[in-house]
Amino acid sequence: MNAIIISALCGVVMMFSGIFTHNKTTIKNIAIAAMLVLLVANILNTYGIYSFRIDVNNMLRFQVFGLYFNSIVFLATLIYLILSGDDIINVGINPAEYFALIFFVLCGVSILSCFNNTLMLFLGIEILSIPLYILTGTDKRNLKSNEASLKYFLMGCFSTGILLMGITLLYGVTGDFSIDQLAVKGSLAAGMTNSGIIVPLGLIFIFIALSFKVSAAPFHFWTPDVYDGSPSVFTSFMATIVKAAGFIAFIRVFETRMPELGASARIIIPLVIICTLLVGNITAVFQQSVKRMLAYSSIAQAGFMLFALYSFNDIAKEGILLYTFAYSFATIGIFAVLIKMKDYTFEGFNGLSKKEPVLAAATTVFLLSLAGIPLTAGFFGKYYMLLSAIKANGQYALWLVIIAVLFAAVSVYYYFRVIQSMYFKDGDAETTEIKPAFKISIIILAALIILAGIFPSLVLNWLYF
Amino acid sequence: MIPVLLILIPLLSGLFLFFLKEEKAVKNFALIAALISLAVVVYAIALNPSGQLTYDTAWLPAIGSRFSLGIDGMGKMLILLTAISFPVVFISTSGNTYKNTAAFYALMLLTQCGLMGVFLATDALLFYFFWELALVPVYFLCSIWGGEKRIAVTFKFFIYTFVGSLLMLAGILFLHYKSEDGSFAIKALTSAHLDNFEQKFLFWLFFIAFAIKMPIFPLHTWQPDAYEQAPTAVTMILSGVMVKMGIFAVIRWLVPLFPQAAAGYANLVMLLSITGMIYASLIAIKQDDIKRLIAYSSIAHIGLMCATIFAHNQIGLEGVMIQMFNHGINVIGLWIVANVIEQQLQTRKFSELGGLAQTSPVLAILLVVMALANVALPLTNAFVGEFLMFNGLFQFNVWMAAVAGISIILAAVYTLNMIQKIFYGKTVAATEHAVDISSSVKWTLIFLVIVVLILGVYPQPLINLTKDTVNAIVANR
Numbered sequence: 001m002n003a004i005i006i007s008a009l010c011g012v013v014m015m016f017s018g019i020f021t022h023n024k025t026t027i028k029n030i031a032i033a034a035m036l037v038l039l040v041a042n043i044l045n046t047y048g049i050y051s052f053r054i055d056v057n058n059m060l061r062f063q064v065f066g067l068y069f070n071s072i073v074f075l076a077t078l079i080y081l082i083l084s085g086d087d088i089i090n091v092g093i094n095p096a097e098y099f100a101l102i103f104f105v106l107c108g109v110s111i112l113s114c115f116n117n118t119l120m121l122f123l124g125i126e127i128l129s130i131p132l133y134i135l136t137g138t139d140k141r142n143l144k145s146n147e148a149s150l151k152y153f154l155m156g157c158f159s160t161g162i163l164l165m166g167i168t169l170l171y172g173v174t175g176d177f178s179i180d181q182l183a184v185k186g187s188l189a190a191g192m193t194n195s196g197i198i199v200p201l202g203l204i205f206i207f208i209a210l211s212f213k214v215s216a217a218p219f220h221f222w223t224p225d226v227y228d229g230s231p232s233v234f235t236s237f238m239a240t241i242v243k244a245a246g247f248i249a250f251i252r253v254f255e256t257r258m259p260e261l262g263a264s265a266r267i268i269i270p271l272v273i274i275c276t277l278l279v280g281n282i283t284a285v286f287q288q289s290v291k292r293m294l295a296y297s298s299i300a301q302a303g304f305m306l307f308a309l310y311s312f313n314d315i316a317k318e319g320i321l322l323y324t325f326a327y328s329f330a331t332i333g334i335f336a337v338l339i340k341m342k343d344y345t346f347e348g349f350n351g352l353s354k355k356e357p358v359l360a361a362a363t364t365v366f367l368l369s370l371a372g373i374p375l376t377a378g379f380f381g382k383y384y385m386l387l388s389a390i391k392a393n394g395q396y397a398l399w400l401v402i403i404a405v406l407f408a409a410v411s412v413y414y415y416f417r418v419i420q421s422m423y424f425k426d427g428d429a430e431t432t433e434i435k436p437a438f439k440i441s442i443i444i445l446a447a448l449i450i451l452a453g454i455f456p457s458l459v460l461n462w463l464y465f
Numbered sequence: 466m467i468p469v470l471l472i473l474i475p476l477l478s479g480l481f482l483f484f485l486k487e488e489k490a491v492k493n494f495a496l497i498a499a500l501i502s503l504a505v506v507v508y509a510i511a512l513n514p515s516g517q518l519t520y521d522t523a524w525l526p527a528i529g530s531r532f533s534l535g536i537d538g539m540g541k542m543l544i545l546l547t548a549i550s551f552p553v554v555f556i557s558t559s560g561n562t563y564k565n566t567a568a569f570y571a572l573m574l575l576t577q578c579g580l581m582g583v584f585l586a587t588d589a590l591l592f593y594f595f596w597e598l599a600l601v602p603v604y605f606l607c608s609i610w611g612g613e614k615r616i617a618v619t620f621k622f623f624i625y626t627f628v629g630s631l632l633m634l635a636g637i638l639f640l641h642y643k644s645e646d647g648s649f650a651i652k653a654l655t656s657a658h659l660d661n662f663e664q665k666f667l668f669w670l671f672f673i674a675f676a677i678k679m680p681i682f683p684l685h686t687w688q689p690d691a692y693e694q695a696p697t698a699v700t701m702i703l704s705g706v707m708v709k710m711g712i713f714a715v716i717r718w719l720v721p722l723f724p725q726a727a728a729g730y731a732n733l734v735m736l737l738s739i740t741g742m743i744y745a746s747l748i749a750i751k752q753d754d755i756k757r758l759i760a761y762s763s764i765a766h767i768g769l770m771c772a773t774i775f776a777h778n779q780i781g782l783e784g785v786m787i788q789m790f791n792h793g794i795n796v797i798g799l800w801i802v803a804n805v806i807e808q809q810l811q812t813r814k815f816s817e818l819g820g821l822a823q824t825s826p827v828l829a830i831l832l833v834v835m836a837l838a839n840v841a842l843p844l845t846n847a848f849v850g851e852f853l854m855f856n857g858l859f860q861f862n863v864w865m866a867a868v869a870g871i872s873i874i875l876a877a878v879y880t881l882n883m884i885q886k887i888f889y890g891k892t893v894a895a896t897e898h899a900v901d902i903s904s905s906v907k908w909t910l911i912f913l914v915i916v917v918l919i920l921g922v923y924p925q926p927l928i929n930l931t932k933d934t935v936n937a938i939v940a941n942r
Contacts, residue, residue, distance in 0.1 A: 315528075318527070368601070373597060373601060374593070374594045374597045374598060375594070375598060383634075383638075384528075386634075386635070386638055387528065387638055387641075387642075390638045390639055390641075390642045391642055394642060395639070395663065398635065398639055398666075401635045401638065401639075402632065402635050402670075405631035405632065405634060405635050406628065406631070408631055409624060409627050409628045409631055412623070412624060412627055413624065416620065416623070420608065420616055420620070423605065423608065423609060424608045424609060424615070424616050425616075455524075455525075456525065456527075457525060457526065457527055460527060
């Protein structure tokens with residue numbers, strides 16, 4: 001409960017901070033402090049210390065898993081604000097509002113990690129999405145940013161409509177919004193009234209809507225344009241924290257409901273996984289701009305995260321936390337570097353290792369982590385996903401695992417192109433001014449990724465405290 | 466404790482090297498670090514301190530993987546080879562200059578760390594970890610300091626091996642799922658109950674990874690390019706030590722894990738290996754570049770080792786063990802000569818060389834010994850290994866042995882051809898002003914020649930060293 005209320009309050013505070021001061025740096029520092037408060041409050045909540053006790057009528061259910069997910073996401077956002085805060089305040093003329101919108105997104109994330117009711121799911125998705133539509137369009141004078149915003153808004157509304165349709169169908173059969181109640185009543189109703197098709201149909205609608213949010217193929221078409229068009233700082237936020245939240249929502253809805261999809265689930269989910277991996281990886285290979293490559297590769301990464309839906313066991317839940325950690329931290333790091341570059345194409349990175357050896361080394365760690373090379377957190381993220389699939393379905397999952405690892409090898413191709421540019425090609429990579437503090441934070445971030453790559457239990461043990 | 470030391474010494478000294486600046490200091494420090502590793506290995510082998518050869522501690526309790534290392538006979542032999550190779554490479558190439566020397570030597574030591582880990586790991590996940598880690602520094606070494614086409618060639622090398630190891634990872638995951646106590650320990654995986662189909666399927670997942678590394682025909686295409694484009698110091702490690710990872714993995718992991726499948730596919734694998742031997746030897750004859758010639762000859766030698774493993778008999782396996790070590794020594798010797806010629810004369814083409822024996826007599830004598838070892842002439846170390854291996858092949862299948870035997874003749878053709886074109890005939894413009902080799906190169910080559918001759922006359926220490934591994938594998942079927 002702490003997270004939901006305090007993140008909303010922080011948002012309001014940020015909105016008003018713009019009235020009292022016009023100093024951009026002060027606003028940024030207020031945002032970082034507020035983020036820190038939010039993180040601490042959420043951790044305290046995990047240990048049972050509440051600031052608010054509100055009867056939520058079982059519409060929200062707070063479990064360690066969801067709260068721990070919040071902590072990871074808040075930590076990632078904190079790092080994001082520290083690394084890219086200076087770039088956020090320079091996007092447009094209203095820095096305070098950008099921070100406020102980020103906090104509102106986090107409020108949506110906190111709802112999505114603990115909802116127990118399809119209505120709260122809808123609320124969470126909307127609270128998450130609407131600030132994002134605005135953030136996408138913050139670069140007001142840039143036509144691409146406007147296009148991205150409009151596209152995102154239209155596509156988002158469309159998927160929300162489908163989500164509501166699904167919720168309505170489920171409600172129509174069971175007369176109840178609550179998720180665990182639905183499971184019992186739904187099967188009863190299905191048995192009694194020959195309306196067997198409606199429950200799976202409703203679930204499939206919800207599945208499609210959430211697939212939109214996590215950009216799983218074939219519902220991914222908005223992703224590249226929106227990620228490419230919106231200001232890079234906000235792309236970084238959208239591609240990591242928002243996507244992870246989509247997966248948590250996915251897990252919460254389908255944790256108990258998956259059996260009702262029955263045999264079709266065993267066809268649909270592998271199909272979506274393969275499509276997502278295929279589309280994401282193959283198109284990323286052909287990109288000329290690093291930013292667009294990262295947009296497509298984020299689709300590919302979603303393909304791996306979808307394995308959690310395929311397997312649904314304890315390892316999958318641990319895996320999605322580890323994957324969120326590895327993927328978010330690495331992507332935030334790489335975008336933080338990308339924003340500092342003047343040229344976003346691969347050629348723009350040529351010779352970065354000579355000019356900024358620290359940045360190049362850290363970027364290499366991030367890329368290795370995204371590619372899933374051992375000794376980085378990304379390896380264990382992928383490892384847990386594949387292991388969960390094998391544990392869930394044994395030899396039937398083996399072919400899916402083999403396809404996934406082959407696509408992981410494809411991903412090496414485009415991630416390593418950046419490394420090649422930085423280290424092996426000569427050039428004059430132009431960057432904006434880089435502060436020592438930025439270098440130190442990015443080294444710490446890279447060290448965190450390596451540490452989690454040697455001892456992933458450091459990340460996961462917190463789950464069992 | 467010793468296995469941990471062998472991993473930590475190169476790791477920590479490698480990381481430290483990144484921060485050194487002065488070139489002389491970097492080279493000395495790297496050499497000292499490599500010599501310390503060698504001293505530890507010699508201590509482990511000579512005194513064989515009981516209880517210190519294994520190390521086991523919790524690593525990832527949640528998924529059942531342990532940080533467990535152990536040294537058996539084959540492990541001892543290979544860590545000895547690794548530990549000898551690095552000082553030899555450092556000394557013999559100390560005359561080479563690199564831009565950013567510190568990073569070069571640091572990455573070399575990190576490679577050594579990965580290699581040691583591969584040879585020591587007794588936990589499948591840990592093994593995979595080191596298997597990949599050995600590759601990453603090599604990727605940077607070849608791409609930064611390699612020849613003209615280095616970026617594309619090294620990338621091909623990396624992608625090839627990465628695909629292989631990912632398939633192996635899928636296999637490891639499935640084996641782990643089948644193991645009874647949910648661990649990755651080699652014992653638990655060997656006793657996993659696999660039905661016939663699963664065993665065959667997993668066999669290929671693992672074998673492809675190892676076959677790419679060795680390399681076995683038709684997965685060898687990355688290798689000649691990579692050897693040619695890599696800086697010679699790295700090529701020495703690649704062909705001297707790193708290809709042994711593939712052979713080692715087949716003996717340590719593949720054959721014990723899937724004995725039935727290994728027996729069932731023995732003929733097929735042998736056929737591929739022997740095809741590769743003949744094919745690579747024929748190509749080697751047509752080469753005009755020293756590095757490419759040695760690369761193809763290396764494919765032929767490795768093919769013989771792989772074929773013999775699948776013959777699965779005592780005598781053949783003893784031959785493989787001996788030959789793994791000897792091939793490492795011999796090929797490094799050949800690369801040292803290639804490096805000397807390239808550094809001094811700026812060319813590696815036979816057509817631009819000739820008459821070098823008149824200007825560099827010492828180099829000529831030493832190369833001839835190394836080259837004869839490459840042909841496996843009696844009195845040289847390779848003779849013992851190849852004799853035992855052919856003996857093993859012969860016991861398995863006469864025809865296989867007969868066809869593989871052709872490669873001996875072909876080896877003589879291309880090796881003697883190489884000697885003739887480089888060292889004899891008239892001196893040409895390039896070789897006219899050549900001077901004889903520096904003393905550091907001379908003494909490393911003399912050291913290698915002594916090893917070649919001693920092991921050629923008295924190979925018993927190597928056989929004794931690896932006896933336990935051979936016996937265990939033969940008893941396993």
